[in-house]
Amino acid sequence: PRLYTWRAIRSRAVDAVHTSRPTPMHSMLEILILAAGKGTRMRSDLPKVLHKLAGKPLLGHVVDTAHELGAAQTCVVYGFGGEAVPQAMADDKSDAQALVDKARITFQEFMKDKNYEYLHNKIKNVKALLIYPQVLKAGFILGGSGGTGVLVVRDAKTGDWSQPAFYTIGSASVGFQIGGEAAEVIVMAMSQKAIDSLYTTSVKFGGDTSVAAGPYGTGAKANVTADFLSFAKSKGLYAGLNLEGSAVDVREGLNTAYYGKQITPVQIIVEKKASNKGSAGLREALKKATK
DSSP states (O other): OEEEEHHHHHHTOOOOSOOOOOOGGGTTOEEEEEEOOOOGGGTOSSOGGGSEETTEEHHHHHHHHHHHTTOSEEEEEEOTTTTHHHHHHHHHHHHHHHHHHHHHHHHHHHHHOGGGHHHHHHGGGOSEEEEEEEEEHHHHHHTSOOEEEEEEEBOTTTOOBOOOEEEEEEOTTOOBSSOOSEEEEEEEEOSHHHHHHHTSSEEEBTTTBOEEEOOOSTTOOOOOOOSEEEEEEETTEEOOBOOTTOEEEEOHHHHHHHHTSOOOHHHHHTSOOOOOGGGHHHHHHHHHHTO
16 A cells, blocks of 8 residues: 555655555556544554454555455555554564464474374375464454464475465364463365365365364374364464364465565465565475475
């Protein structure tokens, strides 16, 4: 979006912080977002538009909708809070990079843990991975998103891994079998059907695709057949996690922030229309483990 202060609008001395790229299909559509509220009724010093809903600033939801509508230009007028507003919008990119780095660490920790021997043995046959560095139990209780992670897909011919696409996961039906507050989660996509389902806006595990918990423990050799296999641990311990009924949704805001333009998972992974050097560490760790 293009960000303007209210003072700049009045004086016509505007200074664009960031401009989104035009979308040909809706090139005549331009959107103006008025975001100058103080948030007095919220009894907070934080600008009203920066209060979070479902883990994202209110303004972020509106900007994401503008992107979805294919606006040629989106302008945000802000006043109260000064540079806090554009800074918050810029933070999405740093948040996305931090999530990619945490996904690498999570993957490496799983690969070091001998109790996930089944995952180690099957990793060379996997088609894609969903890696969630943190899935919060509280999120499931409240019915919100449990966590945000990345999807990476393996090229069967070259063995290379794709650039990451960002996804959320959550469901009120998810329950931990132990009392951990948070868990690290890896979900293996074992079929092309599983990958294709993730290219839609949202997919529900256990609906059109099957999901099962992956075997845990040294010497685990159970033959589990499902489109998705999940593995989870809480604070270094195994956390049995039932993902049946969980919803997996594209995190469009983070995809846009990370790649600097509005882009879909298909464009990132299949069409390879974007890349970010910050994903190199994750992709190298994945390739090393699947040689």
